[in-house]
Amino acid sequence: MRWLRTLPWGPGIVALVTGVMAFGMALWCGRNTGAVQAATDVEAANPAFYTSRVRPIFQSNCFRCHAGMNRRGGLSMSTRTGMMRGGKDGAVVVPNDPAKSLLVQGIRHEGMAKPMPDKGKRLPDADIANVERWIRAGAVMPVDPPLQ
Numbered sequence: 001m002r003w004l005r006t007l008p009w010g011p012g013i014v015a016l017v018t019g020v021m022a023f024g025m026a027l028w029c030g031r032n033t034g035a036v037q038a039a040t041d042v043e044a045a046n047p048a049f050y051t052s053r054v055r056p057i058f059q060s061n062c063f064r065c066h067a068g069m070n071r072r073g074g075l076s077m078s079t080r081t082g083m084m085r086g087g088k089d090g091a092v093v094v095p096n097d098p099a100k101s102l103l104v105q106g107i108r109h110e111g112m113a114k115p116m117p118d119k120g121k122r123l124p125d126a127d128i129a130n131v132e133r134w135i136r137a138g139a140v141m142p143v144d145p146p147l148q
């Protein structure tokens with residue numbers, strides 16, 4: 001027990017308290033966003049994210065012209081195959097890279113893509129963020145049903 005009395009407790013306690021305070025300040029100031037972002041990406045990489053958050057955006061804003069028998073510009077957005085194939089201008093989704101995805105450029109009304117929805121207002125920022133998040137996470141969708 002003699003070794004216990006010789007330890008420099010003062011500096012050890014100061015270092016411990018300083019470390020705890022620094023960690024707390026990082027959380028308080030929002031600097032620990034890496035862990036939060038990683039959790040968010042896991043959610044967006046789940047097909048349920050597409051089904052619950054992204055598909056409703058497409059249904060109300062895109063499917064009128066780009067689903068089922070309607071394939072304006074050669075683009076069908078109703079299946080994964082159609083989304084990945086793209087239209088006459090090429091692929092509209094580049095998984096993991098929203099900046100290179102024509103879909104994102106179109107809904108943002110930026111870049112070389114035609115502003116979408118056609119003859120409509122720009123989508124709300126929250127909807128655009130969900131589409132970007134979905135693409136950044138790999139554009140995961142439910143598997144297309146087999147052709148009959």
